[in-house]
Amino acid sequence: MIIKITKLACMTTVFMLVASIAQAEEITVTQTDKTFKLKGAKVENLTIKVGDSIRFLNEDPWSHNIYSLSDLITFDLGSYPQGQSKSVTFNKAGKADIECAIHPVMILHLEVK
Numbered sequence: 001m002i003i004k005i006t007k008l009a010c011m012t013t014v015f016m017l018v019a020s021i022a023q024a025e026e027i028t029v030t031q032t033d034k035t036f037k038l039k040g041a042k043v044e045n046l047t048i049k050v051g052d053s054i055r056f057l058n059e060d061p062w063s064h065n066i067y068s069l070s071d072l073i074t075f076d077l078g079s080y081p082q083g084q085s086k087s088v089t090f091n092k093a094g095k096a097d098i099e100c101a102i103h104p105v106m107i108l109h110l111e112v113k
């Protein structure tokens with residue numbers, strides 16, 4: 001009986017783990033009019049879950065170079081033109097400022113929970 005319960009608990013844990021991985025989302029943040037936008041609206045503060053990815057899609061007729069030098073994550077996506085996108089996965093909780101190397105006005109305050 002105890003063994004059965006332990007096995008069930010173990011299977012439940014595995015199931016929950018798989019479910020949480022499956023729930024990781026890919027959020028598309030566009031670079032539009034030299035601003036970060038989410039579903040067409042300007043976004044300056046964004047909260048996502050650990051394991052989520054952000055797909056940075058350039059909708060402007062000029063290049064953007066998205067990067068972050070935060071303690072949480074350091075990346076540099078390089079310069080890419082209109083229509084192209086690059087994704088970053090966030091595997092740790094914390095805060096990160098995401099910026100554009102070409103347009104210093106662009107900043108996204110990200111929180112990963």
Ligand SMILES: [Cu+2]
Pocket residue numbers: 031034063064065100101102103106
């Ligand atoms: Cu830019």
